[in-house]
Amino acid sequence: MKVCTDACVLGAAAELAAATRILDVGTGTGLLALMAAQRNATAHMEAVELEPQAAAQAAANAARSPWADRVRIHALSLAAFAxxxxxxxxxxxxxxxxxxHSLRSPDAARTTARHAAPDTLSFGELAAFAATFLTPDGQLTVLLPPPEMQHFEREASLAGLFVASRLILCHRPGSKPLRHVTRFSRAATAALSQPLPIHEEASEAYSAPFRDLLRDFYLAF
Structure with missing residues (x-):
């Protein structure tokens, strides 16, 4: 799971301009941490990754990047990092x-990357960590499919974190939502929702909003 469209949308859409310390939980190959470093020229990035080979590749990618002095990879579980x-x-x-609940992949590393607790990180653990280690005005941005996001929102509210905004990723305008990129904060306010179609309505061309969001990251744009 080196790079995927979902993660690129998360990395490009998260509100990072005011942040000075950013954490990427489950960084994989370091994609989100590196996107954050590209978008915010002064923030320091910490990234945790449980899977040893992925963590090693993330560290190598960070070391080769222009932001090596601002990205630190931790080969730890979230609990150990806490x-x-x-x-x-x-x-x-x-x-x-x-x-x-879906079928596990025969590739153990792919299963670790894609399948939720008890294999790896539970939603409750992530929400509790964020509630403990966010600054008072800090934010948590999470990417999940809609059913799983409903579950995560319940866990987040129990931890004192509430939905501030949603970016709804779909194939085309009006099509079934694929993923929610949801931002949480400590303030309980009315949440704003915005659709983001990947493709134009009647073609395989990327939509204008998608191209605008990913322009700084996709070489084809």
Whole structure:
């Protein structure tokens, strides 16, 4: 799971301009941490990754990037990272494992990346961590399919985090939602929702909003 459209949308859409400390939970190959470093020229990025080979590749990718001095990879579980008592974060990003009931892949690493607890990270653990380690005005942005996001929203509210906005990713205008990119904060306010179609209505061409969002990251644009 090196790079996928979903994660690129999360990395490009998260509100990071005011952040000075950003955490990427389950960084994989470091995609979100590196996108955050590209978008915010002064913030420091921490990234945690449980799977050793992915963490090693993330560290190598960060070292080769122009932002090597601002990206730090931790080959740890989230619980182990929490035990280090990190300083609070202004923004936490996470594209968590989310397939709870579907068929496991024969590739163990792919299963770890895609499937939710008990294999790896539970939604409750992620929400509780964010509630503990976000600054008072900090934000958590999470990418999940709509059914799993409903589950995560319940866990987040129990931890004292509430939906601030939703970006609804779909194939085409009016089509079934594929993913929600949802931003959480400590303030309970009316949530704003916005659709983001990947393609134009009647063709395989990328939509104008999708191209505008990913322009700084997709070489084809």
């Amino acid at each position: 035990a280090t008592a990190p300083a609070p974060f202004d923004h936490i990003l996470c594209n968590p494992p989310f397939f709870r």
